[in-house]
């Protein structure tokens with residue numbers, strides 16, 4: 001422990017949990033582990049087109065022409081990518097960031113003051129807690145409930161609303177539940193946001209990975225009822241997390257959107273964090289998105305079939321890269337997951353890792 005007065009917001013417990021300790025021990029012993037938590041696509045054996053690297057020889061990479069929102073060519077490539085899905089969005093309403101996390105950071109700077117609150121789904125992506133803490137924002141977790149399909153627990157959602165609640169985060173489809181937002185929940189969210197002057201932040205990094213072909217997923221790029229920000233990027237769309245390029249697409253009532261864009265532009269101008277080579281390469285890469293997406297989709301479908309073959313019965317999953325398995329008769333998730341690792345050398349995430357608040361209270 002150091003006496004240096006570091007900020008309170010970084011006063012995290014730095015102790016390893018029992019699962020990471022057990023994992024480290026097995027790694028040190030050279031034990032092979034079947035890692036079912038692997039979500040780094042560059043480590044999953046997918047074949048990336050070598051030609052994609054040729055984009056880096058573009059002469060324009062040798063000139064620096066800073067543009068706060070990102071270069072027009074890259075933003076138009078993103079608008080075209082949406083147009084191919086019949087989603088019309090102007091490239092002027094798109095702002096580039098180096099990662100989705102940075103997109104969240106820009107939006108928290110835009111929407112919140114220290115001590116404000118943001119509604120976060122549970123279960124969901126565990127990084128939210130850190131992203132919010134780093135901006136001195138309180139997270140209030142609204143539950144998603146499962147009745148054959150996932151939906152928002154509206155009573156719980158309403159009970160969390162305060163005058164300091166500035167935004168609601170939606171993950172569409174959600175990690176790990178694989179659920180896209182349904183029409184009823186969408187109407188509910190718009191009503192709540194209109195009534196309480198809140199914005200919606202929709203994380204759609206997994207949107208293209210639709211597994212259930214019987215549904216018609218709704219992208220919030222089309223939601224113009226309330227101030228809406230859609231986050232996405234190439235870490236998932238092209239399976240290229242190392243290239244660091246994401247974006248925020250802004251939608252909603254015109255006057256609010258215009259002000260939001262002006263402010264976001266200044267935030268982005270303060271950092272100018274997106275590198276030129278990747279922006280210059282984006283248009284050609286996005287035209288070939290299916291080359292990698294198809295491999296990832298095949299792999300995820302195969303993994304889900306394997307779960308069914310072994311009678312592990314995942315909960316319904318409509319999209320994304322993850323599956324949730326309900327194990328009702330275990331006493332402690334932590335000891336179950338630990339014994340799976342130590343005895344079978346299989347690594348999975350315990351549910352509480354994605355809920356963060358209380359252990360063993362999923363349903």
Ligand SMILES: Cc1ncc(COP(=O)(O)O)c(C=O)c1O
Nearest residue numbers: 099100101125175205233235246
């Ligand atoms: C819901 C969700 N959003 C964002 C990300 C990360 O995106 P990026 O690499 O662009 O920061 C992840 C990564 O797993 C995720 O699950």
